[in-house]
Amino acid sequence: MSEPPPSPAALAPRALPISSVFAWFQSALRLFKRAPWTWCALGVITLGVQLVLEFIPGIGRAAAEVIMPVVECGLLVGAAALDRGTELELRCMLAPFRAPPGALAAIVVSSLIVSVVKFAVAYVLAAVIGAATLASLPFAFVPFAALFQREGFLRAFAVSFSGFALNAAPLIVFGVISLVLIAVGLLAWLLPLAAIFPLLAAANYAAWKDIYTPRLETLTAC
16 A cells, blocks of 8 residues: 655755756746746736835835735745646735635744844845845745645744755855846836746745755645
């Protein structure tokens, strides 16, 4: 009698060389090329939600800190959908909101920690975006652990930290390249960010998939 397949929660990270970073971006480009206009539409929606929330008087900034991390996870769900061979659809943006409360809490809290670090560092360094990018790396896989690996709140952080600890060098290189791409988007009046944000989300997905080697059939559908 064959043994049952391992649970998604049983995934353990593996250490990879720095050269893996380029493979992650190659995988992201392949996913992006399969549905470029839908990716850009998702990017525009993400930016649009951010702007709308920021302009709400009083509570807008606080609402953005809670809502945007979940909205951005829609890009990760979209990458997983394409990787499984299904179509990338706009409704992927809604999938993370159907996640269990513990998963949503892990996603939001990890993002809030990064925001706290970002604002604290802003007082002593001018390169706020760069500091925030590097500070976010240990938390990069929290959404994946919560959404796809079905880990609990604390385990999602532990799984992400262990993946970072094994792959600090390639992830730092990944963060620097991401920072450069974001800077290019900012210098070009924000328009390229509609494509850059989805591309980085797909690359982040490729990094998680390479490090944790999940079974595709276990991933959350749109």
